[in-house]
Structure formats: structure tokens, C-alpha cells
Amino acid sequence: MNIWLKLRKTAAITLCELLAIATIFTGCASADLSGTEGAGHAAGAVVAGEDSSGALGSKDNADGPQEDLVNNNSYVSIDAIPAYDGKAYVAVNNNEPFFTDSDMTTTAFENYSDLDSLGRCGVAYANICRDIMPTEERGKIGMIKPSGWHTVKYDVIKDRYLYNRCHLIGYQLAGENANPKNLITGTRYLNVEGMLPFENLVADYVNNTGNHVLYRVTPMFSGSNLVANGVLIEAKSVEDNGGGILFNVYCYNVQPGVGINYENGDSWLDGTTPQKQSAQTDTPQNEGSQSSAGSGAGESGSSGSTTGSASSGSDSSAAENSAADSSNSETMVHITATGKKYHRAGCRTLKKSDTEVTLDEAKSMGLSPCGICNPPQ
Known part of the structure; x- marks a missing residue:
């Protein structure tokens, strides 16, 4: 059966999400990484979580598969990833994940690698199912400062924040909130354009079928x-042996219009001179902000296109819960008569007597987005 028909029949995804996924099936272009800037690919790339002896940190859950979680590094080299060419992600290994037959289990598990000596996250691996999906809204994560974290804003970015605290395994999939082993410094582009469509695809499939999906994310x-x-994202549905969910994609941690120094997280507006960014220390009242102790944002470029100093305010990593719909007046969401939130269709927290309204209407009522089903914002 055509893969699009299979996805459409087994996963309740929107047409917009379906079109967003389409580009992964074009296959990988041949890699030519010479002189690449922005994506930061270089020889000698490593997967965090593996020390010099090749040992992996301990896993949080010992009930799941215990194979070496960094084995992705032997399957695909960062040198084999095509240079970023304007698309948020690219298919790897003909879109086939690297799971083996022994991985195919319906036992729920979550494994998160220990941070390495540089404080970097390693592989996150879980069997996504209803048993581990959240039953409450996500809490604050602003106290977590992933490696390379900076707080910096540019006018060329929607919501202005360059970096989000990106969950490796999205909150809607496993309910992991302020887990430092599951949060990396990622651009808004990586978060929303790269990772979110795949997270939504898996969440919709599990919610509608009750099946399990092996899901592994490797920061590179x-x-x-x-x-x-x-990040490399692999996913395969278990009960139907990949008939519902099957993909292996690399999502680029880039931000169009902004240059990034991947060594330390400094950034600059394209066409301007890179400048070292000064530090900003969080204060208790700014717990929910993106200010970073010891590595906050300072001046970044010029021409009035950036905020010249670190800014407090709301945690912009909430952007991971936004599908960036083009028109709030056309986007439909669901509400209940007495609820204070608006939801995606089919959200488990909705009552039977829900009503469909536009996103603008929901916002005009003072309703806020549900933290479980992650509706458009």
C-alpha cells in the first residue's frame, strides 16, 4: 500500500502535518560537507553520552532493552549527513530506522543517557505508548540550562527567541518535563519545523491505535x-511492524538568517560580525525565563535586529507546543463549556460535549493551550 495511504489510515494527522512530512521520502542527497557553515558538521563527530572508552552512562529504566544506546554512532556518521539546503530534515538510511528484531517489544520503557563530561545529553530511547504519555500539563523547565545555552532574541525569528529547551523525547510522548538528560539547546527552527511534526505524528498514531512505537533520538x-x-530521530510502530509509523530522519539544528558557533552557542545575525556574548545570571524571580547562569545572551550582531542583552520573560521553549499555523482565523480547536484550555481534536482531557471554534475565538475567550495535546498557538 502506498506509504501516504498507510499513514493517513493509521494516524490521525492533519493535511498540513502530512505535507510537512512529505519531504523526508525524497531520500538523502549525496553528502558534500566541505566548507559547510551553520550545520557545523565536521570530522570526528561524536554522540554525547559516550566517554573516551566508549562506555555509556547508566539508564534511568532498567526494564527496557539494554543494548548499547550509542550504537547509532556506528550506523551513521555525521559526515554522511548532507549539508543543510533549506529543508528542516532529511531522510537517513532510506528512511529505515536502525532497530533490530530484538527491539520489537510491547513492554513500555524509557532510557536516558547520563550527561557526559561536558554536560551534554546522549541518546534518549523509549517505547511510546499510552502507559507513559502524560496525564497532566507540562510544568516549568526554565531552571534547566542545557550545554551551550544562551538567551538571545532576533527580530527575524517568530517569537524572537533563537534557542528553545528542546526535549529529545517530546513531553507529549513520554511526560518527561524538567529532565536535564532529555533537554538540549536547540533552535526554534529545529524544535518547531524539524522535530514537532514527527512528535505529533507519533502521538496521534498512539492515541488513535493504542499501539506502541519504538522512538530513539540521538543528539549529534x-x-x-x-x-x-x-538530532537523529528513529521511529517504528511495533504491533504492525512499521505499517503505521516508520521513519529515520536527521533534523538540522540551524536557524535561517542566524549564524551559530556550535562550540559555545554564540550567535549572530547573518551578514553581521560575530560578537562574543556576555553572561547573565538567573534570579529566583526569573525561574521561568530563558536567562542562563554563566552563559546568557549579550550583544549579538547589530542593526537593531537583536536584543542587546539577556531578557527575562516567558519560557520560549513552549514553542515546541506550537505547530506554527499560518492563520489563526482558519485554524480550528476544541473547547468545553467550563474548561480553561483549548485542545486538539481527540485530546484525552476533552469531555464528550466539546465544541469546535477557531483559534482566534479561543484566545478571545482567554483560554490557554492544553499542555498535553499541544494545540496550535
Whole structure:
């Protein structure tokens, strides 16, 4: 059966999400990484979580598969990833994940690698199912400062924040909130354009079928860089042997219009001179802000296109819960008569007597987005 028909029949995804996924099936272009800037690919790339002896940190859950979680590094080299060419992600290994037959289990598990000596996240691996999906809204994560973290804003970015605290395994999939082993410094582009469509695809499939999906995310770093070049995401549905969910994609940790120093997280507006960014220390009242102790944002470029100093305010990593719909007046969401939130269709927290309204209407009522089903914002 055509893969699009299979996805459409087994996963309740929107047409917009379906079109967003389409580009992964074009296959990988041949890699030519010479002189690449922005994606930061370089020889000697490593997967965080593996020390010089090749040993992996302990896992949080010992009930799941215990194979070496960094084995992705032997399957695909960062040198084999095509240079970023304007698309948020690219298919790897003909879109086939690297799971083996022994991985195919319906036992729920979550494994998160220990941070390495540089404080970087390693592989996150879980069997996504209803048993581990969240039953409450996500809490604050502003106290977590992933490796390479900076607080910096540019006018060329929607919501202005360059970096989000990106969950490796999205909150809607496993309910992991302020887990430092599951949060990396990622651009808004990586978060929303790269990772979110795949998270939504898996969440919708599990919610609608009750099946299990093996889901593994590998942050890939060059050398001792503190900011990942990108993440490798593998997923395969178990009960139907990949008939519902099957993909293997690399999502680029880039931001169009902004240059990034992957060694330390400094950034600059394209066409301006890179400047070292000064530090900003969080204060208790700014717990929910993106200010970073010891590595906050300072001046970044010029021409009035950036905020010249670190800014407090709301945690912009909430952007991971936004599908960036083009028109709030056309986007439909669901509400209940007495609820204070608006939801995606089919959200488990909705009552039977829900009503469909536009996103603008929901906002005009003072309703806020549900933290479980992650509706458009």
C-alpha cells in the first residue's frame, strides 16, 4: 500500500502535518560537507553520552532493552549527513530506522543517557505508548540550562527567541518535563519545523491505535562542541511492524538568517560580525525565563535586529507546543463549556460535549493551550 495511504489510515494527522512530512521520502542527497557553515558538521563527530572508552552512562529504566544506546554512532556518521539546503530534515538510511528484531517489544520503557563530561545529553530511547504519555500539563523547565545555552532574541525569528529547551523525547510522548538528560539547546527552527511534526505524528498514531512505537533520538555533536549539529530521530510502530509509523530522519539544528558557533552557542545575525556574548545570571524571580547562569545572551550582531542583552520573560521553549499555523482565523480547536484550555481534536482531557471554534475565538475567550495535546498557538 502506498506509504501516504498507510499513514493517513493509521494516524490521525492533519493535511498540513502530512505535507510537512512529505519531504523526508525524497531520500538523502549525496553528502558534500566541505566548507559547510551553520550545520557545523565536521570530522570526528561524536554522540554525547559516550566517554573516551566508549562506555555509556547508566539508564534511568532498567526494564527496557539494554543494548548499547550509542550504537547509532556506528550506523551513521555525521559526515554522511548532507549539508543543510533549506529543508528542516532529511531522510537517513532510506528512511529505515536502525532497530533490530530484538527491539520489537510491547513492554513500555524509557532510557536516558547520563550527561557526559561536558554536560551534554546522549541518546534518549523509549517505547511510546499510552502507559507513559502524560496525564497532566507540562510544568516549568526554565531552571534547566542545557550545554551551550544562551538567551538571545532576533527580530527575524517568530517569537524572537533563537534557542528553545528542546526535549529529545517530546513531553507529549513520554511526560518527561524538567529532565536535564532529555533537554538540549536547540533552535526554534529545529524544535518547531524539524522535530514537532514527527512528535505529533507519533502521538496521534498512539492515541488513535493504542499501539506502541519504538522512538530513539540521538543528539549529534562535532568534537567537543556544546551545541548539537542536529538530532537523529528513529521511529517504528511495533504491533504492525512499521505499517503505521516508520521513519529515520536527521533534523538540522540551524536557524535561517542566524549564524551559530556550535562550540559555545554564540550567535549572530547573518551578514553581521560575530560578537562574543556576555553572561547573565538567573534570579529566583526569573525561574521561568530563558536567562542562563554563566552563559546568557549579550550583544549579538547589530542593526537593531537583536536584543542587546539577556531578557527575562516567558519560557520560549513552549514553542515546541506550537505547530506554527499560518492563520489563526482558519485554524480550528476544541473547547468545553467550563474548561480553561483549548485542545486538539481527540485530546484525552476533552469531555464528550466539546465544541469546535477557531483559534482566534479561543484566545478571545482567554483560554490557554492544553499542555498535553499541544494545540496550535
